[in-house]
Each structure stands twice: as C-alpha cells, then as structure tokens.
Amino acid sequence: MRLFPKADKLSGVCYDVRGPVLDEANLMKKQGIDILQLNIGNPAPFGFRTSSLVLDAYREALEDPMAQGYSDSKGILPAREEILKYHQKKGLPNIDADHIYIGNGVSELISMALQGLLSNGDEILIPAPDYPLWTGTASLAGGTPVHYLCDEQSHWFPDLEDIERKITPKTKAIVVINPNNPTGVLYPKEILEGIVEIARRHELIIFADEMYDRIVMDGKEHISIASLAPDLFCVTFNGLSKSHKVAGFRIGWLILSGNLDLGKGYIEGLNMLSSMRLCANVPAQYVIAPALRNLPEVDETLLPGGRIYEQRKAVCEAVADIPGLSVEWPDGAFYVFPRIDAKRFNIHDDEQFVLDFLKAEHVLLVQGTGFNWPNPDHFRIVYLPDVDMIHSSMTKMKHFLSTYRQAD
Numbered sequence: 591m592r593l594f595p596k597a598d599k600l601s602g603v604c605y606d607v608r609g610p611v612l613d614e615a616n617l618m619k620k621q622g623i624d625i626l627q628l629n630i631g632n633p634a635p636f637g638f639r640t641s642s643l644v645l646d647a648y649r650e651a652l653e654d655p656m657a658q659g660y661s662d663s664k665g666i667l668p669a670r671e672e673i674l675k676y677h678q679k680k681g682l683p684n685i686d687a688d689h690i691y692i693g694n695g696v697s698e699l700i701s702m703a704l705q706g707l708l709s710n711g712d713e714i715l716i717p718a719p720d721y722p723l724w725t726g727t728a729s730l731a732g733g734t735p736v737h738y739l740c741d742e743q744s745h746w747f748p749d750l751e752d753i754e755r756k757i758t759p760k761t762k763a764i765v766v767i768n769p770n771n772p773t774g775v776l777y778p779k780e781i782l783e784g785i786v787e788i789a790r791r792h793e794l795i796i797f798a799d800e801m802y803d804r805i806v807m808d809g810k811e812h813i814s815i816a817s818l819a820p821d822l823f824c825v826t827f828n829g830l831s832k833s834h835k836v837a838g839f840r841i842g843w844l845i846l847s848g849n850l851d852l853g854k855g856y857i858e859g860l861n862m863l864s865s866m867r868l869c870a871n872v873p874a875q876y877v878i879a880p881a882l883r884n885l886p887e888v889d890e891t892l893l894p895g896g897r898i899y900e901q902r903k904a905v906c907e908a909v910a911d912i913p914g915l916s917v918e919w920p921d922g923a924f925y926v927f928p929r930i931d932a933k934r935f936n937i938h939d940d941e942q943f944v945l946d947f948l949k950a951e952h953v954l955l956v957q958g959t960g961f962n963w964p965n966p967d968h969f970r971i972v973y974l975p976d977v978d979m980i981h982s983s984m985t986k987m988k989h990f991l992s993t994y995r996q997a998d
Contacts, residue, residue: 711733719770
C-alpha cells in the first residue's frame with residue numbers, strides 16, 4: 591500500500607497547529623464538556639462586536655458588482671490609499687500605494703514576505719517569545735529561525751546584546767513584534783532605536799509586526815519602528831482583525847518603506863507571489879477605507895472602566911494572588927504571559943501542565959514553549975472574556991495549583 595507522508599519541507603517546521611492539548615479540548619467538546627478557550631485572540635466568542643459602519647460597508651460591497659470579481663493583486667486602490675494615509679501619520683518614510691499589499695489577514699502576508707526573502711540556510715532573527723507563525727513560516731521558506739531573547743526582568747524588552755551576539759553573515763532580517771504577542775508589552779523609543787542601530791550596522795531588513803498598535807493602554811503611544819529607519823528597508827504589517835474585532839474577515843496588509851532601492855529584487859519576488867495568489871477577499875477589502883477613515887480618537891474599552899482595561903486588571907491581579915505565579919503587566923493587546931515556578935510544581939513539560947489543567951478544570955491555555963520560549967516556565971492567557979469569567983478561570987487555576995505537582 592502506498593502511503594503519503596507530509597512533505598519533507600514540513601519536517602523542520604516548528605508550528606504545531608494542533609497537538610495533544612487542542613486534540614484533547616476538541617474531544618472534550620465532542621463529549622459535551624464546556625471548555626473556556628483562553629488560547630486564541632478571537633474577540634467574537636466573548637461578545638465583542640464590530641461597528642455598524644464596518645458591517646454596513648461589507649453589506650454594500652456584497653451588492654457591488656465590482657466586488658464580486660478579482661481585484662488588483664495588491665488590493666483595491668481606495669483601501670491602499672487609506673492605508674497609506676494611516677502610515678503617513680505614523681511617520682513611515684518614502685511610502686506610496688504601489689508598495690502596499692492587502693492580504694487575507696497578516697498571516698498570509700507573513701508567509702508571502704518570508705517566502706520572497708529567504709533562501710535555504712538564510713537566517714532571520716525572531717523574538718522569544720514570539721507569534722509562532724513567524725518561526726514556522728521562516729522554516730517553511732527554507733530559512734533558519736534564530737531566536738533572540740526578550741528579558742522578563744526588563745519588562746520583556748528585547749535583549750539588544752543577545753540580538754547582537756546572534757547575528758552571523760547569514761542573517762538577513764530581524765522581526766520586531768510590537769506590541770508583542772504573547773507578552774502584550776509595548777517597546778519604548780530607545781529600545782526601537784537600539785534595534786534600528788543594530789539593523790543599520792549589519793544591513794538587515796526590519797520586519798515590523800504591528801497588529802496591536804491601536805490596542806495600547808495607560809496613555810502610552812505606539813511608535814512604528816520604520817519611522818526611525820528612513821535609510822533601511824522595512825516591511826510593516828498591520829490589519830483590522832484585532833482592533834476592529836473582525837478576525838474572521840481576514841483583512842491585513844503590509845507596507846514597504848525606507849530605502850526601497852535596497853529591496854528591488856525582493857520587491858520583484860513579492861509582486862510575483864502576490865500575483866500567484868490572485869488577490870485577497872475583495873468584499874472585505876471594502877471595509878478598510880471607512881474603518882481607517884473613522885478611527886475613534888479614544889477607544890473607551892482601553893481606558894479605566896473600559897472592558898479591555900478592566901479585564902487586564904482582573905487577570906493580572908488574580909494571577910499575582912496565586913502562589914507560584916507572577917506576571918509582568920502588559921501594555922496592550924489581549925494577552926498576559928505569566929511565569930510559573932517550575933521547581934515548586936516540578937514542571938519539566940509545560941505542554942503537559944496545560945493539558946493537566948485542561949482535563950481538571952476545563953480551561954484551555956497555551957504553554958510558553960508554544961511561543962518558542964526556551965524554558966517550561968510560562969503560559970499565555972487570553973483575557974478577552976468578561977471579568978466574571980476571568981475571575982472564575984483564575985479561581986480554578988488557584989485551586990488546581992494548590993495540589994498540583996507534575997509527575998516525574
């Protein structure tokens with residue numbers, strides 16, 4: 591009998607979409623067990639709704655004959671023009687609509703961007719912890735992900751010395767996720783300037799994942815790293831999935847900025863890859879312009895008393911109240927990345943820890959090593975549920991850890 595294994599190129603890809611924890615959660619759901627899913631940043635199941643303005647734009651597009659066929663492979667021009675205005679306000683240098691690519695979410699564009707850059711053996715610097723798609727797609731493209739550490743003792747800021755140590759002649763680019771997923775931390779200007787200086791010295795492309803730039807609290811301001819690097823070649827990623835609560839619409843974009851002469855060959859590759867997938871979802875593209883044109887001056891959910899602000903407060907205070915856990919408060923996004931005392935609980939396998947917790951308390955988390963963190967001493971919590979659900983889940987965590995000790 592002829593068997594069909596997965597392709598050889600997938601064997602080295604570090605991106606476990608399922609794994610035993612999610613498999614167990616799905617099995618439990620089939621058995622009728624209610625699972626609280628704190629594993630994915632999907633606002634819809636927790637009562638977040640997009641604005642009527644966005645929904646109306648989508649409905650109108652469905653009736654528009656021009657939205658029922660293919661668009662330009664880079665996306666419809668009105669959307670790209672509004673994206674351009676947005677990033678001009680953020681200070682990105684040397685940008686135009688022709689260097690904007692709209693995709694079916696940023697995930698598609700990350701894959702496209704790395705496929706277009708990396709040849710076999712090329713290295714790319716990616717933070718640890720990271721949004722794991724970066725590591726997986728770098729491997730799939732034939733490149734070698736090299737993880738630089740973010741320092742929990744310094745509010746999870748990138749360790750600039752560690753970045754410098756890990757650069758080799760094979761290093762082509764550095765990825766900056768700001769605000770970071772999974773830590774939720776926002777990087778200050780001095781850290782970004784340090785990364786830019788390293789990239790400048792070693793002639794690296796900067797990939798800036800800024801999906802959460804509009805979800806920032808405590809009066810802090812997001813700075814686009816590309817605005818600090820006019821002489822470098824930068825690729826910035828953004829989208830509406832999180833800020834506008836439309837994850838299922840799959841709306842993202844990338845924009846090229848800075849010294850584009852450095853990336854002429856790379857841009858040819860991006861154009862080829864963009865054309866090969868034809869175009870992004872066309873009706874969804876029609877919501878980009880009205881969404882960006884009507885951004886609120888203040889997002890009430892991010893202020894004291896607002897839903898996201900209060901949920902962050904609830905989860906961080908609850909985690910800090912559990913013996914054996916600690917957490918750096920995030921500045922934005924929807925995530926916290928607590929530390930668990932691995933010695934106290936004899937944790938040598940963090941995936942087993944979240945699996946044990948799932949089975950005992952029916953709450954689904956993601957282990958820290960799933961974000962390419964090197965040690966089994968962290969896990970991520972999504973704080974999208976309301977405050978009562980957060981309190982309930984953390985009460986379960988406190989009860990579970992009161993007797994937990996992982997088997998040898």
